[in-house]
Amino acid sequence: MITVKEIAQLCGVSITTVSNILNNKPKVSEETRQKVLEVVKQTGYKPNYFAQGMRKQKTRTIGIVVEDLNIFSTPPIVEAIMAYCEEHNFRTVLLNMRLYDKWQDTWYDDTQKLHSVLEPSIQELLSIKVDGIMYIAGHCRIVDCFPDDFDIPAVVVYALSKNSLYPSVVIDDEKGGYDMTKYLISMGHKKIGVIAGTIDNLHTRNRNLGYQKALFEEGILFNPDYLRYGDWMRESGYREMRSLVKQGVTAVFCMNDIMASGAYDYLYEQGINIGQDISLAGFDNNELSQYIRPNLTTCDIQLKEIGLKSAEILVDTLEKEEADGSYEEIYRIPCQLVVRNSIRKIE
Amino acid sequence: MITVKEIAQLCGVSITTVSNILNNKPKVSEETRQKVLEVVKQTGYKPNYFAQGMRKQKTRTIGIVVEDLNIFSTPPIVEAIMAYCEEHNFRTVLLNMRLYDKWQDTWYDDTQKLHSVLEPSIQELLSIKVDGIMYIAGHCRIVDCFPDDFDIPAVVVYALSKNSLYPSVVIDDEKGGYDMTKYLISMGHKKIGVIAGTIDNLHTRNRNLGYQKALFEEGILFNPDYLRYGDWMRESGYREMRSLVKQGVTAVFCMNDIMASGAYDYLYEQGINIGQDISLAGFDNNELSQYIRPNLTTCDIQLKEIGLKSAEILVDTLEKEEADGSYEEIYRIPCQLVVRNSIRKIE
DNA sequence: TTGTAAGCGTTATCAA
DNA sequence: TTGATAACGCTTACAA
Numbered sequence: 001m002i003t004v005k006e007i008a009q010l011c012g013v014s015i016t017t018v019s020n021i022l023n024n025k026p027k028v029s030e031e032t033r034q035k036v037l038e039v040v041k042q043t044g045y046k047p048n049y050f051a052q053g054m055r056k057q058k059t060r061t062i063g064i065v066v067e068d069l070n071i072f073s074t075p076p077i078v079e080a081i082m083a084y085c086e087e088h089n090f091r092t093v094l095l096n097m098r099l100y101d102k103w104q105d106t107w108y109d110d111t112q113k114l115h116s117v118l119e120p121s122i123q124e125l126l127s128i129k130v131d132g133i134m135y136i137a138g139h140c141r142i143v144d145c146f147p148d149d150f151d152i153p154a155v156v157v158y159a160l161s162k163n164s165l166y167p168s169v170v171i172d173d174e175k176g177g178y179d180m181t182k183y184l185i186s187m188g189h190k191k192i193g194v195i196a197g198t199i200d201n202l203h204t205r206n207r208n209l210g211y212q213k214a215l216f217e218e219g220i221l222f223n224p225d226y227l228r229y230g231d232w233m234r235e236s237g238y239r240e241m242r243s244l245v246k247q248g249v250t251a252v253f254c255m256n257d258i259m260a261s262g263a264y265d266y267l268y269e270q271g272i273n274i275g276q277d278i279s280l281a282g283f284d285n286n287e288l289s290q291y292i293r294p295n296l297t298t299c300d301i302q303l304k305e306i307g308l309k310s311a312e313i314l315v316d317t318l319e320k321e322e323a324d325g326s327y328e329e330i331y332r333i334p335c336q337l338v339v340r341n342s343i344r345k346i347e
Numbered sequence: 348m349i350t351v352k353e354i355a356q357l358c359g360v361s362i363t364t365v366s367n368i369l370n371n372k373p374k375v376s377e378e379t380r381q382k383v384l385e386v387v388k389q390t391g392y393k394p395n396y397f398a399q400g401m402r403k404q405k406t407r408t409i410g411i412v413v414e415d416l417n418i419f420s421t422p423p424i425v426e427a428i429m430a431y432c433e434e435h436n437f438r439t440v441l442l443n444m445r446l447y448d449k450w451q452d453t454w455y456d457d458t459q460k461l462h463s464v465l466e467p468s469i470q471e472l473l474s475i476k477v478d479g480i481m482y483i484a485g486h487c488r489i490v491d492c493f494p495d496d497f498d499i500p501a502v503v504v505y506a507l508s509k510n511s512l513y514p515s516v517v518i519d520d521e522k523g524g525y526d527m528t529k530y531l532i533s534m535g536h537k538k539i540g541v542i543a544g545t546i547d548n549l550h551t552r553n554r555n556l557g558y559q560k561a562l563f564e565e566g567i568l569f570n571p572d573y574l575r576y577g578d579w580m581r582e583s584g585y586r587e588m589r590s591l592v593k594q595g596v597t598a599v600f601c602m603n604d605i606m607a608s609g610a611y612d613y614l615y616e617q618g619i620n621i622g623q624d625i626s627l628a629g630f631d632n633n634e635l636s637q638y639i640r641p642n643l644t645t646c647d648i649q650l651k652e653i654g655l656k657s658a659e660i661l662v663d664t665l666e667k668e669e670a671d672g673s674y675e676e677i678y679r680i681p682c683q684l685v686v687r688n689s690i691r692k693i694e
Numbered sequence: 695t696t697g698t699a700a701g702c703g704t705t706a707t708c709a710a
Numbered sequence: 711t712t713g714a715t716a717a718c719g720c721t722t723a724c725a726a
Contacts, residue, residue: 003703014713019705027711049475051703053397054718069422069429079416082443091471094441096429124438128396261638268640291608291635293615350719361697366721374695398719401702 002045010039022047053129061091062314063125063133065118065145068100071138072286073303077157080307081134088315093130095121099138111144118145126152132314135159140170140202153317157310160202160330169310169331171301173203176335177210177253180281180299183337184251185218188346189279193226193249195240195259204229207255207283223247230259237262245272250279250346257282257289260296260342279343285336295340305333349392357390358383369394400476408438409661410472410480412465412492415447418485419633420650424504427654428481435662440477442468446485458491465492473499479661482506487517487549500664504657507549507677516657516678520550523646523682524557524600527628530644530684531598532565535693536626540573540596542587542606551576554602554630570594577606584609592619597693598626604633607643607689626690632683642687652680 004022008015013032021028021036039045053059062085066074078094085092097117099107107113125133132152135145137159144162146154155161156168184192194211197204208227215222225247230236237259244252245266254260260282267274274280275294282289285300309331351369355362360379368375368383386392400406409432413421425441432439444464446454454460472480479499482492484506491509493501502508503515531539541558544551555574562569572594577583584606591599592613601607607629614621621627622641629636632647656678 001703004705005703015703016705016713016715017711020712023705029711032711046470046474048401048703050397050400051718052705054395054401054703054720055705056718069426075416075422079443079445079448082416083445083448086445096426098426098430098433101426101430123393127393264640288635288638291639293611293640348719351721352719362720363697363699363722364695367696370721372722376695379695395719398702399721401704401719402721 001048002043003048004045007036007039007043007045010043011036057129058131059091059129060089061093061128061130062311062318063128063130064092064094064136065121065125065133066094066096066136067138068098069094069096070100073158073301074136074138076303077136077307077310080304081311084308084311084315088319090131090315090318093125093128095125097121108141114143122146132318134310134314140173142202153314155310155314157306164329167313167329167331169306169313169333171306172332172334173206174210174213175332176283176299176301177207177255178214179210179335179337180253180283181211181214182218183297183339184253184279184281184343185214185220187251187279187343189251190220191223191226191247191249191251192220193244193247193252194228195237195244195252195254195263196227196229197232197255197259199229204255211253230255230262232256232258234258234262234265237264238266241266245270245278251281251343252278253281253283255283257284257286257296257298260298261288261292264292275342275344279346281343283335285338289338289340294342297340297343298338300336300338302333302336309333348395349390350395351392354383354386354390354392357386404476405478406438406476407436408440408475408477409658409665410475410477411439411441411483412468412472412480413441413443413483414485415445416441416443417447420505420648421483421485423650424483424654424657427651428658431655431658431662435666437478437662437665440472440475442472444468455488461490469493479665481657481661487520489549500661502657502661504653511676514660514676514678516653516660516680518648518653519679519681520553521557521560522679523630523648524554524602525561526557526682526684527600527630527646528558528561529565530686531600531626531628531690532561532567534598534626534690536598537567538570538573538594538596538598539567540591540594540599541575542584542591542599542601542610543574543576544579544602544606546576551602558600577602577609579603579605581605581609581612584611585613588613592617592625596625598628598690600628600630602630604629604631604636604643604645607645608635608639611639611643622689622691626693628690630682632685636685637687641689644687644690645685647683647685649680649683656680 004015004018008018018036021033082092133154134157136157140159142162143159145156146166154166156166160168196208212222228240228243230240241263254263260280272278282296282298285298289296289298351362351365355365365383368380429439480501481504483504487506489509490506492503493513501513503513507515543555559569575587575590577587588610601610607627619625629643629645632645636643636645
């Protein structure tokens with residue numbers, strides 16, 4: 001492995017000079033600069049990562065902690081972050097807490113469990129001297145990731161940071177729920193059921209809020225019987241669809257595509273024609289939504305955009321050094337209505 | 348950040364002694380060992396990653412290069428690798444080449460393109476002194492990842508290494524195709540069509556081989572007209588299904604679930620009843636296979652197993668230092684038949 | 695059994 | 711404008 005020392009010898013200058021040139025220090029003659037740069041290029045010299053990390057405090061590396069890489073929303077977000085970082089000449093290091101793998105569904109509100117893995121992960125990242133950290137959650141909630149006295153920039157992605165010191169990037173659930181409901185209404189529906197997620201979940205609450213605002217704006221009474229809570233899983237979609245059919249709704253807004261698929265199951269079983277006898281909407285634009293029949297009208301959560309925005313925030317803070325305070329606390333990335341064939345226009 | 352020096356001072360010993368204890372060197376009195384270990388634990392001391400990396404050649408870090416993190420098979424493999432590494436006290440560093448993101452489908456056989464990203468990635472990993480490298484491909488083919496004179500262990504995952512120096516872990520496509528065909532035959536089918544992947548693809552070739560072996564074993568003539576090539580995409584499933592229906596097959600084996608979904612599209616359009624009038628099988632156990640109706644009988648590629656086996660091989664080689672030669676060249680992880688409702692038993 | 699000191703490849707400080 | 715030299719935190723001969 002070639003070192004500064006050898007470069008210096010090759011150029012007949014001191015290692016200091018080489019180092020100065022490499023680090024864009026001012027006081028170097030143009031002549032030697034050219035020569036050294038030339039040799040560096042020819043030899044393919046790259047400064048030793050460890051030696052550099054030991055001296056500087058910066059490594060131009062960003063740490064990414066993900067709750068679980070197997071959550072469908074995570075890889076696209078991570079990929080977008082990596083793309084942006086690569087463009088801006090930052091390394092990334094990914095740490096996968098594998099929360100699902102370890103505890104299935106039991107870690108959501110278990111601060112104990114979360115922190116038993118998060119703390120070491122952060123320590124790990126700190127020990128490899130990352131310049132900044134991104135926390136990628138699997139679903140939206142208020143999460144307490146970083147201590148107050150954290151000394152590197154951090155951003156919380158797909159969840160809200162409890163500590164307002166760190167910006168959060170989330171999807172605009174309220175707008176999503178609102179847009180979908182507005183669309184449903186525009187298609188002539190007035191009796192719109194909802195199969196929501198778990199009751200205390202933030203996605204649920206905000207999408208619900210959007211739903212209600214849309215109803216209000218259109219002067220449609222909100223019937224509490226039309227609002228049913230599921231648990232994001234297929235079975236709950238099936239179950240709640242049964243209730244809603246009894247209520248006589250003409251359309252149902254499912255707060256994720258998985259539950260919508262459960263609703264499909266029930267309707268299919270009953271011989272009720274989706275997109276004809278009843279209209280259905282999902283959320284997430286999960287891959288499955290384009291495969292079930294009729295194709296599900298849904299709302300795309302723009303994972304790429306989320307990743308991009310998050311990376312942008314962190315990288316900018318890092319580049320601008322002390323230009324903080326310029327960032328909002330919460331960024332809401334808008335969702336995108338995806339119209340397919342599960343909603344019929346009625347009178 | 349606490350250092351050896353401080354630990355030494357706290358214990359009233361020299362830094363050498365502390366270092367020796369931390370590195371399990373023999374010549375240390377039990378007494379001092381205990382004392383030092385105690386202090387280390389209390390202070391939460393962790394050796395500085397950079398200083399250590401600079402001195403030793405080993406970092407207990409494994410580099411993972413993935414072709415694209417957004418390929419559906421990649422995250423589960425990576426997660427399994429990470430789990431195993433974590434268990435065995437290895438760090439992992441993930442490098443995402445984002446090949447799809449950069450070039451969509453045009454990089455498969457473009458060695459130029461691949462290497463223009465692979466080389467820097469490997470250099471990067473080498474520069475952070477990883478102890479070993481895993482290459483995670485997005486689909487099976489013969490791939491030329493590592494030079495002959497690579498001086499760290501490496502394994503190729505989900506593809507075959509051109510260079511037999513490096514073990515490969517792949518799925519057993521032949522067995523998968525064989526098992527599925529056998530199953531179809533056991534359900535009474537003799538006219539079994541195939542919607543294969545691209546003609547020169549290794550998955551295609553091996554699954555096809557399995558198909559033909561099963562036919563041969565059962566004394567069923569292979570009708571070349573029954574074998575149609577698609578391109579793994581939905582539309583090609585639709586297209587080829589049309590041809591096969593004309594051929595009068597009673598069952599069709601699609602080499603992935605996506606093409607099967609395209610076949611569903613056609614059959615649905617024609618009012619042909621899947622699982623009744625005609626039987627369909629897929630491959631991959633893609634998420635969608637449990638959502639389309641009727642649920643698709645398919646073959647699960649055991650991604651977790653693949654990751655596990657790969658990690659096992661690499662970690663073992665690393666732990667055992669010079670115990671090489673003990674590993675096979677190619678590991679084939681068996682696939683697992685997943686029976687659902689798209690295949691009917693006939694006379 | 696323990697300690698001293700050299701050295702890993704950088705960058706930073708200061709002197710020339 | 712350039713160059714010695716110290717320092718970063720650790721491991722490891724070698725000496726005590």
